[in-house]
Amino acid sequence: MRHKDDMAAILGVAQVPMRTRIPEMTYPDLLATVAARAVEDAGLARDEIDGLILAQAPTATLGVDEPQYWGIAGLPGAHAFLGRVHVAAASGLSAVRLAASYVASGRAKRILVVAADLADEGDSLRGALAQMHDPFTSGQAPINAITAAALQSTHYMATHGVSERIFASPIVKNRLNGVGNPYAQLRKPVTAEEVLDSPVLSWPIKRLESSPRTSGAAAVVIGKANSSRSVRIEGFGNFAGAKPIGAEMVPGWTSYLDGSDVTQAAQRAYSAAGISNPQQELDFAEVYTSFSIFELLSIEGLGLCPKGEAARRIDAGEFHRGSRLPVNATGGATCGNPISAGALVRIADATAQLRGEAGDCQVEIRHGRAVVTAIGGLFQTHEVGVLAI
Amino acid sequence: MSGAREQVRKDPEGIEFVQASWDVPQKYHADPLLLKFFEALKEKQLLAARAPGEKGRVIFPPASFCEVTFSAVTELVPVGPTGRIVTFTVLPGTTPKLIVFVQLEGADTASAGYLRGVPEGEMTSLSLVGAPCTVVFADEPKGDWSDFWFELID
Numbered sequence: 001m002r003h004k005d006d007m008a009a010i011l012g013v014a015q016v017p018m019r020t021r022i023p024e025m026t027y028p029d030l031l032a033t034v035a036a037r038a039v040e041d042a043g044l045a046r047d048e049i050d051g052l053i054l055a056q057a058p059t060a061t062l063g064v065d066e067p068q069y070w071g072i073a074g075l076p077g078a079h080a081f082l083g084r085v086h087v088a089a090a091s092g093l094s095a096v097r098l099a100a101s102y103v104a105s106g107r108a109k110r111i112l113v114v115a116a117d118l119a120d121e122g123d124s125l126r127g128a129l130a131q132m133h134d135p136f137t138s139g140q141a142p143i144n145a146i147t148a149a150a151l152q153s154t155h156y157m158a159t160h161g162v163s164e165r166i167f168a169s170p171i172v173k174n175r176l177n178g179v180g181n182p183y184a185q186l187r188k189p190v191t192a193e194e195v196l197d198s199p200v201l202s203w204p205i206k207r208l209e210s211s212p213r214t215s216g217a218a219a220v221v222i223g224k225a226n227s228s229r230s231v232r233i234e235g236f237g238n239f240a241g242a243k244p245i246g247a248e249m250v251p252g253w254t255s256y257l258d259g260s261d262v263t264q265a266a267q268r269a270y271s272a273a274g275i276s277n278p279q280q281e282l283d284f285a286e287v288y289t290s291f292s293i294f295e296l297l298s299i300e301g302l303g304l305c306p307k308g309e310a311a312r313r314i315d316a317g318e319f320h321r322g323s324r325l326p327v328n329a330t331g332g333a334t335c336g337n338p339i340s341a342g343a344l345v346r347i348a349d350a351t352a353q354l355r356g357e358a359g360d361c362q363v364e365i366r367h368g369r370a371v372v373t374a375i376g377g378l379f380q381t382h383e384v385g386v387l388a389i
Numbered sequence: 390m391s392g393a394r395e396q397v398r399k400d401p402e403g404i405e406f407v408q409a410s411w412d413v414p415q416k417y418h419a420d421p422l423l424l425k426f427f428e429a430l431k432e433k434q435l436l437a438a439r440a441p442g443e444k445g446r447v448i449f450p451p452a453s454f455c456e457v458t459f460s461a462v463t464e465l466v467p468v469g470p471t472g473r474i475v476t477f478t479v480l481p482g483t484t485p486k487l488i489v490f491v492q493l494e495g496a497d498t499a500s501a502g503y504l505r506g507v508p509e510g511e512m513t514s515l516s517l518v519g520a521p522c523t524v525v526f527a528d529e530p531k532g533d534w535s536d537f538w539f540e541l542i543d
Contacts (some may be wrong), residue, residue: 023404065411121406136419137450139534141488142480150478151490158476158518203479203513257476368498 008100009225009232010387011110012042013348016184018216018336021120027064028072030116030217035075039111043227044110051081051111053099055091057339057376063118063215077112083227087240089288090376091115092218092343093383099222104113110223117338119213119281125178141241146210149291150202151389155257155292157204160308164204168195169315170210170295170327171334177321180360183345185336216338218345231351234369235275235386237268258307259297265382266302269371273386278303279373282362285324285351286346286372289333298373299327302384321363327352330361343374343383354389365389401474422451425465430536437468446497468495470524471542475499479512487512491522491539498515503538517541 014037016022022030031054038328039046047265054077061066068084081102092115099111133143141147157167172192178184180196190208198208225232239261255261266278275281298309303324305318313319319327328334330349333342350370352358374383408498419427421516422438429436438451448455458473464509472493475514480486487525504522530536 021404023402060411135417140450141503143488143501147478147480147488151476151488154515155476155518158515199482200479203481205478264503361401 006104007232007234008103008222009126010096010220010232010347010351011044011223011226011230012038012040012221013219013344013351014038014041015183015218015341015345015348016216017183018338018345020215022118022215025175027062027118028070031072031075031114031116031219034116034217035112035114038112038114038205038221039076041167042110042221042223046076046341049076049080049112049221051083051099051102051108052077053083053085053095053111053299055095055112055113055115055340056086057088057091057117058083060122061117061119061339062119066088069090072114075112075114077110081108081111081381083370087338087344087381089290090374090377090381090383091340092220092345092347093372093374093385094238094343094376094381096220096222096233096344096347097238097383097385098234099220100233101268103222103224104219110221112221113344114217114219115338115341115344117215117340118219119215119338125305127277136280145290146205147202149293150205152185152257152297152335153204153291153293156296156308156311160259160311162311164196165192166311166315167204167292167296168206169193169311170208170289170292171195173291173314173320174295174328174331174334175387177361178335179330181330181335181349182333183216185212186331187214187335205291209292209338211333211335212290214336214338215281216336216341216345218338218341218348220344220347220351229355230389231354232388233385235266235269237270237272238269238382239265240381246295246380256281262298262301262375262384263303264372265384266371269384270303271389273369274388275369276299279292279305279325281367282325282369282371283365283367284329284350285371285373286330286332286350287327287371288342288346290337290375294375295327296334298375302371302373321361324368326363328359329363343372346372346374347387350387354387406509418451420451422453422462422465426451430526431530431532433530433537434467435469435493435524435537437493438462439464439466441488447495447498449493449496449498466495470495472522472524472539474504474517474520474522474539477504477517485509485512487517489517489522493524496516502534504540505538506540509537 437449440455
C-alpha cells in the first residue's frame with residue numbers, strides 16, 4: 001500500500017444552501033463563491049492552486065450552455081490547467097478522482113474542482129435529457145431518468161419481495177436526516193404514508209420519492225495533506241457500462257437491474273484502500289439517492305448488507321443517523337439534488353463528518369473512514385471513493 | 390441576439406430574467422442494421438444482430454458493433470415472437486400505459502416496449518415480472534416502433 005504522505009487529500013470544501021432557485025447569483029458568481037470558500041477552508045491562497053476542473057451535468061441543469069465560456073477563466077488554477085468533466089451526476093466524484101491522480105503523480109500540486117447548477121432557469125429537463133438517447137432505439141418506449149429508475153425498482157421489489165411501504169424507507173430516513181442539515185433544500189420530515197399517497201410519476205415511483213429540482217454549488221480542493229483537517233483519498237473505483245435501453249444495455253441487462261456495476265466499482269475502491277470488511281471498517285456512507293432504488297442498490301453493492309435486505313433493514317432502523325453505520329446522515333440527494341454539484345456536496349458532507357464539523361448531523365467517528373458514491377446517466381457511470389482522516 | 394435588456398421580463402416573484410431558448414435543429418442517421426430491422430417490421434418479422442464467434446451474443450434491437458466483444462457485427466437473425474418480461478413500470482394517466490422490458494426468445498439483450506391487454510387493476514402486479522409474453526403486430530405495419538407491442542400468453 002502507498003504511504004499516507006503520497007496520497008492525495010481533500011484540503012478544503014465549500015457548498016451553498018441548496019434551494020429551488022438562487023436568483024441573487026449568476027452561474028459564474030456561484031462558481032466563484034464556492035471556489036473562494038473552498039480555497040479559504042484549505043488554508044491556502046488562490047495563487048497556490050495550479051489546476052481547475054469544472055464538473056457538470058447536462059447543460060439545462062446548469063442554466064447556461066457551454067459553461068466553460070461563462071467566466072471560469074478567473075477562477076483559481078484555471079490559468080495553469082483547465083479540465084471539464086461531464087458524466088452527469090457522477091461528474092463531481094469523477095473530477096475529484098482525476099484531480100487526485102494528477103496530485104498523486106506530482107503533475108499538479110493543488111487542484112480546485114467546482115460545480116454549480118441553476119436548475120430553475122430552464123423550462124424542463126426533459127428536452128435536454130432526451131438528447132442522451134439514440135433517437136432510433138429510444139422510440140421503443142419513453143425511457144427517461146424516472147422510468148429507468150422505476151424499471152429498476154419494480155425488479156427489486158419483485159425479486160426480493162419488498163412492499164411499496166418498505167421500499168419508501170430510505171426516503172423517510174433521509175427526509176428526517178435533512179431536518180438537521182442547514183444546506184438541505186427539503187427540511188421537513190415525511191411519513192411512508194405521505195410518500196405512498198403522493199402522485200405516481202411512473203409506478204412504483206411517487207413524487208415524494210423523487211429528489212427535488214435543485215440549484216446549488218460546491219467546490220473541493222485536492223492536494224497533499226497540509227493539516228489535521230485534511231481528508232485522505234484512500235481509494236477510488238469506477239465502472240461505466242449498463243445503459244437501460246435497447247441493445248445498449250451492456251454488459252447485460254442484469255448489471256443495470258441488480259446493481260452489480262456499483263459492486264464492481266466498490267470492489268475496485270476497497271481494493272485500492274485495503275478494505276476487506278466494509279461493515280467493520282467504515283463509519284458511514286454518503287450514497288447517491290435521487291430515487292429510493294439507488295440507495296438500496298448502493299448499500300448492497302458497497303457490501304454494507306446482503307443483497308435484497310437494504311430496504312427491510314432501513315425500515316428496522318439500520319443505516320439511520322444514530323445507528324452503527326449511517327447512510328446519508330445529512331439527508332443526501334433526497335433533500336436536495338443539484339445534478340452537477342451533487343457529488344461534490346456528498347464529498348463536502350463526508351469531509352465535514354470525518355472532521356467532526358457536521359453539527360446536528362454529526363455521526364460517531366470511530367475508524368475515521370467513510371465511503372462516498374455517485375451515479376451518472378441512467379445508472380450508467382458509477383464512482384466510489386474511500387475517504388479517511 | 391439583440392440587446393438583452395429589451396427582453397427582460399419579471400417573473401411572478403419579481404425576479405428579472407431574459408427569456409431565451411436553445412432551439413438547435415439536428416438530424417441523425419441510423420445504424421444500417423437498424424434500418425434493415427425497420428424494413429423487416431413491415432413483413433412482421435423481428436431481426437436481431439448476431440456478433441461473430443461461438444459465444445457471439447444476439448443483440449436486439451440490432452447494432453453494427455458489439456460493445457462486449459468489440460467486434461463489427463453484420464449478421465441478422467430472427468428472434469421472438471415469444472419472450473419473458475424482465476421488469477415493468479406503469480405510466481399514469483387517463484389511459485395508464487404499461488412499459489415492459491422483454492427478453493425475446495433467441496436474444497441476449499432485453500428491450501423496451503408496451504404491454505397491452507392487462508386490465509387496469511392488475512397493472513401493478515409484481516407477478517408480471519418473469520411472465521411469458523408474445524409479440525403482436527399491427528395489421529398494417531409501417532416500419533417503425535409503433536408496429537408491434539407485447540401481450541401476455543398463458
